Amino acid sequence: MYLTNTNTICAIATPPGIGAISMIRISGNETLETLKKITKREEFSIRKAHYCEIFSNSGELLDDAVVIYYKSPHSYTGEDVAEIFIHGSSYIQKTLLETLMDLDLRLAEPGEFTYRAFINGKMDLLQAEAVNDLVFSTNSKHHNIALNQLRGGFSKKLSQYRDELIRLTALLELEIDFSEEDVEFVSRDELKNIIINLIDEAQRLIDSYRNGNVVKRGIPVTIIGKPNVGKSTLLNAILNDDKAIVSEIPGTTRDAIEDQFTYLGHTFRFIDTAGLQKTVDKIENIGIERSYDKMREAYIILYIIDISKFDYFQFLGEIDELKTQIQNFDNKKMIIVFNKIDLIERIPPHIFDLKDYEKVFISAKRKENIEVLLDKIVNSIKDDFDLETDTLINIRHYKAFNDIKDSLSLALKDIEKNMPNDIIALDLRQSIDSIGRITGEIVTDDILDHIFSNFCIGK
Ligand SMILES: Nc1nc2c(ncn2[C@@H]2O[C@H](COP(=O)(O)OP(=O)(O)OP(=O)(O)O)[C@@H](O)[C@H]2O)c(=O)[nH]1
Ligand SMILES: [Mg+2]
Structure with missing residues (x-):
């Protein structure tokens, strides 16, 4: 949907309707120019609160607001970003959005800010999904799991898991290069043990989804x-x-x-x-x-x-x-x-x-x-739902871990059948790919569309 789009985007980030304060968010190259136009002010310090007047396109004084400007890459999306805190009247919100659109900004799609954060390498896909979980969490358990994911706790664990698989694959592939000399860089028993441990861990995570999903829903x-x-x-x-x-x-x-x-x-x-x-x-x-x-x-x-x-x-x-x-x-x-x-x-x-x-x-x-x-x-x-923070709460991750388990089980069988190294390495590579699909290193546009379209506008 918005994959190739680089316009500067804007959206109301606070809940719709009337409130004491409403926050409008802007992200993209035109952020600073836009701020100057709507405030008639020339200078903006980075990450400082500025008390400004806001003007509509017709020059009408619209509101007194607080504006914060973040310069790329040190912002949520990795782009230039502004947050404009206005009074939460529906008239002010609507007129300011219209003004921004007259200045060629585009209304953000749901999740587009987080999508840009992902594309710009501010977070992996797992963390981006955790943002949505955090926003929708209604209890401390769901919140704790989502927060751990957002802060990269689970991504770190996944990357250790992936590193171990890459190490094994590399050793196997190295043996192929030295196949004339009949060396073994990793003994079959050691290989089997490591794979069994990795399968056990995958199974634990797969099992955790049952309660994780219950806590979420x-x-x-x-x-x-x-x-x-x-x-x-x-x-x-x-x-x-x-x-x-x-x-x-x-x-x-x-x-x-x-x-x-x-x-x-x-x-x-x-x-x-x-x-x-x-x-x-x-x-x-x-x-x-x-x-x-x-x-x-x-x-x-x-x-x-x-x-x-x-x-x-x-x-x-x-x-x-x-x-x-x-x-x-x-x-x-x-x-x-x-x-x-x-x-x-x-x-x-x-x-x-x-x-x-x-x-x-x-x-x-x-x-x-x-x-x-x-x-x-x-x-x-009782304590049935005192869950570990690395519990799976997302069906996409659950499916990926089932794939990981399947390809590792296949690797185990192939080792037992004394299959050549390149076949075993292929099984391992498949599980590495499944991890890449969780973190977003390997991901198709329709999956991205699906994930981000479930977000709130402005997030
Ligand atoms: N006196 C009294 N009446 C009740 C109480 N709870 C429900 N009722 C009445 O019992 C009748 C049926 O209530 P419902 O809640 O519709 O019952 P239900 O079990 O959902 O019924 P179905 O949908 O037909 O299966 C209504 O007239 C209620 O006002 C209660 O605690 N005391
Ligand atoms: Mg009834």
Whole structure:
């Protein structure tokens, strides 16, 4: 999209709308000239705050602003950059952007500033992706992983991994040059051991993606139960929003509805589902199939029961039914949520016979004990998501590490089959290429387009 484009670009970097302050960013060769024109000021020191008047193209005094000028290459993009802090009125923002465009600046595409930083060697692709992760992080774990990646912690590790592969490949290729003399620069056993260690490390990273992705997208908590027990009311109570339709008619929710919610530093994805019942209604049945899918996806299941209608033996039957539907049901964490406690005078018999289950008593409608439930959810995950900072959180990296593992496994097999050095070196070279795809040394334009188009404008 913007690959060959070298215009000077501009964008509002702060969130859209009205605010106390708004920041407009400029990057490219025309930055300094543009600043002079809009401020009617001749001198700008580098990386100093300047209090300036800003004029529109028609000469109208638009605002008093603070301007910072960064000279290439010491800037975010590596180009000349300016940051203009204006009052956050929509009129000022709009008029200043129009003025900049009249001066032949172009509106930046999403992620274009970071794209330029990547092209100009200010960061590798992994770090550029981490910028986006950092911007979108909603909890400390996702934030820590993204920050480590942005600051190059993971890139450094990758480059050590890559150096080791390059060293091995070079030794193998050197042996080819000396093939007449039958020398061995690295013993086959040593080679095998190093490759096994590298495969183990790749596998550890591949495995880390499962929890890394959960932390990034939110830990899935699926709300299930019979129709009309108050599942949607509970979702709304947790989100403090009228996200899901609630009614006294059983079968109100037809399709799964979900939203993120962060509590005590954990981001959860709460999923409300269609009530489980036997029905001939075709649409409702599709919804119920989806409820099962969402249960399979769940890390935690909230099983909602209308306490005023609780029936012990019916409940045991329902759990048996779920076990037949959900393969690894016993491995999931489940909390039984007895809802509508406002309707009863005393706890029905048999409830305390359910000793093996975590239980909470709430009134979703009156928003009673919602925090007790949330605390139980947080307690149930214990330290499952205390992740290493080099956890994979990006599917692109996950796929690349699978490729790395595959080519290293092939190398191992080829060594065992006593294949010639050049074949083994080829396997190793393939894994080196896969690392290059992560850091962006080998990358196609469409991959770059895809990565940067998910960014915010102005970043
Ligand atoms: N008294 C009382 N009524 C509740 C409570 N929670 C929900 N309700 C009522 O129960 C009825 C059903 O609530 P919903 O949240 O739509 O139930 P649901 O489980 O989502 O139902 P389906 O979508 O049909 O599966 C509504 O009339 C709610 O107002 C509660 O804590 N106390
Ligand atoms: Mg519902």
